[in-house]
Amino acid sequence: MSQLEQLIENSRVNEAIAQKLFEIETEILSSKSSKELLQTLLTLIKDKFNLHSIHLLLVEPTPISYILSNVAQTDWHKANTRQISEQRLNLFHPDGKPLLTNDLSQFDCILPTNIFAGAKSAAFIPVKLEGKLFGSLLLIDESLDRFSPELGTFHLEQLAIKVSLCLSNVLVREQLEYMANYDRLTGVANRRLMEVSITEELSRQKRYDVPFSLLFIDCNKFKQINDTYGHDCGDKVLAYVANQLKELIRETDRCFRYAGDEFVVTLASQSYADALRAAKRLTEFFDNNPMPYQNMLLPITISCGAAQSDGLQSMDELIKRADEQLYLHKNKKLSYDTI
Incomplete structure (x- = not known):
């Protein structure tokens, strides 16, 4: 393949990725709650990019703990979200950028090993709330080259920004609704x-x-x-x-x-x-x-x-x-x- 042909092919790939990101953003914008947004988001990313699995790592304590409490969580959320300490979360994103790796053994002492069952590469995408890191989207694939460290992270950075903005907007709306209807001291309805x-x-x-x-x-x-x-x-x-x-x-x-x-x-x-x-x-x-x-x-x-x-x-x-x-x-x- 000539250099020109390679550029054209890369352009087509980038255009296809951009279209998928646009479709994901369009669907999650209509989410009425953070729980709905998270489930829709993870399902869409997994399906549209044909991933082996996907998880959301949430810093503990998370700023959305009142929403993702044991009572409020569905079985789906319990299966697809994981708690992680702030110190360990920062190991994945010391510079605030996505992390790509095909050396999954380095996470044996940080994350449950069953998360990576059958996988050979992974991408960690930072999710921020009001500019502060509070989670990471973990994309997992069976291919060794899918998330090779040598690959660029431009599209993943775009995804991180879109997810953070959409989640922030939904959370602000939910927090206002929560404060209007629930007693902050006891947590019961007002x-x-x-x-x-x-x-x-x-x-x-x-x-x-x-x-x-x-x-x-x-x-x-x-x-x-x-x-x-x-x-x-x-x-x-x-x-x-x-x-x-x-x-x-x-x-x-x-x-x-x-x-x-x-x-x-x-x-x-x-x-x-x-x-x-x-x-x-x-x-x-x-x-x-x-x-x-x-x-x-x-x-x-x-x-x-x-x-x-x-x-x-x-x-x-x-x-x-x-x-x-x-x-x-x-x-x-x-x-x-x-x-």
């Missing part, structure tokens, strides 16, 4: 989202004639805890209570922080009797499970008030009724066994 959720449940009740109940919950002697151990301890108590409530309720139920040390739990398709049983189960759990704090176990207890919608009450009226029930339980004037 009062704003609670109003939306209860309104939807009341509408569903009227439409399908299904029961709907809720619990109004507060932490017993919370002011005393703050005064005795300080507000830092008080914050930990709120987070502890919120996290335990989330774990204890059903998947169809939801927990919200109402105000201060008060929480609301919605119980879809549950009667008043069901709500009382749930309240008893929750209070007994906290009675028997003190919170670990500074080498001791701090007793944390809650009180619950239950109310069932009759289809006529407003959200505020329903919550007020549950609040009234809470104080009756707190003052031992009403039992959770009362039906």
Whole structure:
């Protein structure tokens, strides 16, 4: 092949790569969430460039941990993302550039060896968020020459920039939405989202004639805890209570922080009797499970008030009724066994 023919061939290859990158960028721009973006991105790159496998290495702790938590992750994300320390991540990108290699044995002590099963070369593409390295796209191939160190990295650098920009835009949107709907201290949904959720449940009740109940919950002697151990301890108590409530309720139920040390739990398709049983189960759990704090176990207890919608009450009226029930339980004037 003559030099001119080689130049023409290289131009065709570059044009084909540029077209694939454009198609990838076009599709990921329409992603509505970072989880959707990551899955779409990795799938497209793997398919369009016919790779053996692809993974996303994320620095630990990652700035998107609240999105890619164990609860939020799908099986796909668990299989295709890996946590890595900042120190090890920087080994791949000391100059902020892509790393190409066909010596995979050098990563035996850094990454799980099963990642490279059947592979002979790999490319690490830096992913940045607000200019800071926070991840690396790992492209793996069965060919020794696919990612040879002698090859240029121009297209991979383009891909790194496009991915970083798209992910940054999606994350900014998600973070704004998250802050608008979730309590940052406890991680549970806030009062704003609670109003939306209860309104939807009341509408569903009227439409399908299904029961709907809720619990109004507060932490017993919370002011005393703050005064005795300080507000830092008080914050930990709120987070502890919120996290335990989330774990204890059903998947169809939801927990919200109402105000201060008060929480609301919605119980879809549950009667008043069901709500009382749930309240008893929750209070007994906290009675028997003190919170670990500074080498001791701090007793944390809650009180619950239950109310069932009759289809006529407003959200505020329903919550007020549950609040009234809470104080009756707190003052031992009403039992959770009362039906």
